[in-house]
Amino acid sequence: MSELHNLCHFEKRPITIEEYVDPIKAYLKQGIPATYTVEEAYNYEHNISEEDSKFAGNTTPMHLICENVPLDCTEDEKNVVLEMMNQLWLNGAGWCLVNDKDETPGCILLRRGLHGSKYWDSCVDSGVRAEVLLRKLNDPNIEFLSDPEDEDMDVEIEDDIPELVTDEVNIKEEIEGKKEKSESKSDSVSELEDMYNGPAGATDTYLKTELEYKDGALITKDGSDGVMMQWEEELMKAGCDSLFKSIEDPKDINILNIGFGMGIIDTMIQKKNPTKHYICEAHPDVLKKLKKDGWYEKSNVVILEGKWQDTLPKLLTQGVFFDGIYYDTFSEHYEDMVEDLFDVIVGLLKPTGTFSFFNGLGADRLVCYEVYKKVVDLDLANYGLSVKFKEMNAPVTTLKENDGYDDSVWKEIKRAYWRCPVYYHPEASFM
Numbered sequence: 001m002s003e004l005h006n007l008c009h010f011e012k013r014p015i016t017i018e019e020y021v022d023p024i025k026a027y028l029k030q031g032i033p034a035t036y037t038v039e040e041a042y043n044y045e046h047n048i049s050e051e052d053s054k055f056a057g058n059t060t061p062m063h064l065i066c067e068n069v070p071l072d073c074t075e076d077e078k079n080v081v082l083e084m085m086n087q088l089w090l091n092g093a094g095w096c097l098v099n100d101k102d103e104t105p106g107c108i109l110l111r112r113g114l115h116g117s118k119y120w121d122s123c124v125d126s127g128v129r130a131e132v133l134l135r136k137l138n139d140p141n142i143e144f145l146s147d148p149e150d151e152d153m154d155v156e157i158e159d160d161i162p163e164l165v166t167d168e169v170n171i172k173e174e175i176e177g178k179k180e181k182s183e184s185k186s187d188s189v190s191e192l193e194d195m196y197n198g199p200a201g202a203t204d205t206y207l208k209t210e211l212e213y214k215d216g217a218l219i220t221k222d223g224s225d226g227v228m229m230q231w232e233e234e235l236m237k238a239g240c241d242s243l244f245k246s247i248e249d250p251k252d253i254n255i256l257n258i259g260f261g262m263g264i265i266d267t268m269i270q271k272k273n274p275t276k277h278y279i280c281e282a283h284p285d286v287l288k289k290l291k292k293d294g295w296y297e298k299s300n301v302v303i304l305e306g307k308w309q310d311t312l313p314k315l316l317t318q319g320v321f322f323d324g325i326y327y328d329t330f331s332e333h334y335e336d337m338v339e340d341l342f343d344v345i346v347g348l349l350k351p352t353g354t355f356s357f358f359n360g361l362g363a364d365r366l367v368c369y370e371v372y373k374k375v376v377d378l379d380l381a382n383y384g385l386s387v388k389f390k391e392m393n394a395p396v397t398t399l400k401e402n403d404g405y406d407d408s409v410w411k412e413i414k415r416a417y418w419r420c421p422v423y424y425h426p427e428a429s430f431m
């Protein structure tokens, strides 16, 4: 283990600037990367090449700090630890790198009961900065001015922005992370690649995939990807209530739901008898279900067949405005929301209207979920929308520790897209 790693064990107390921050600054200044792992240090000390390394994990100094920070720190000591973390973030420490237990630094804090602490906030804020910055780095409209002296520096920028599938994990980031760690872990990498390119990650593949309604869920027929599941009913109820929250004229209530799925939220919307209820749905098997169940015959229902990307822009030219818009699709990415959906939403929402969506962004890991809660907040603010989040309990049957039990909702499902104990229900309206 290197001296940098040793430092992150906090063996000396009290934790002071002189004992901890000054040395960490010095190591970083000497050129030791903030992401230098315990495994790399071991390999270096034992003369083992990267190819021969048997380690799959990335135990970075940030992981060690989160693992070892004493629980009985004084306020002064806490500030010193936060300053160590700052120095590491400033020098490129990774908020979402995982160690050999598949834990990010934030996950370690969570396990140690430090969720909501200043250390936790430090990880979340670093995640927000990284996500926003990566998006900028990949924006083709941004020009980078380089110093000719730096041109021979080997700076690599990722090809694409890490994307979140709107109701699932950041699959791409995970694939890349796992590849980086160990090519020998080919099973989990190919599993993730399947996921990213399969129906859960690629809309065109999804729309050609056969679906079935089975045991309180809508799933893909061959792969058992969960498209929609009954356990989300309470979350849909909160969504439906938000849509009727700020009605401009009770005699002219216009609601739009994007993504029918099992029709849970649409059934709730119908019970409130809006003047017009638009349903936008793209999948042929789901449209068949809508026909079979008589949705086309309902006098106040308008079905928009096809992808919202194609059907909603037409509404913009027809002078249709909504009191409430709900968005919950499958296999789409956060990019779809931020680059296209929000543009349409601001055009279709009445000035008093409310926009809500199924908030599953990064929901397979609490730290990612909280990072994206802030990212969404920032992005919606760019559109003049302010978002409030109501905290709700997610069912315990969605949590990992219940996977072995019969009532785990993921029993027959290929991939759990929800792992957080809390649901942040979003409600956005114009500022």
Ligand SMILES: C[S@@+](CC[C@H](N)C(=O)[O-])C[C@H]1O[C@@H](n2cnc3c(N)ncnc32)[C@H](O)[C@@H]1O
Pocket (backbone or CB within 6 Å): 203, 227, 228, 236, 258, 259, 260, 261, 262, 263, 264, 265, 266, 280, 281, 282, 283, 286, 306, 307, 308, 309, 328, 329, 330, 331, 332
């Ligand atoms: C998770 S389900 C919606 C569940 C729904 N909120 C409910 O309460 O049952 C997602 C739905 O969005 C549909 N969908 C996916 N991509 C879409 C797109 N681009 N445009 C319209 N619908 C889409 C899917 O076919 C699926 O029916």
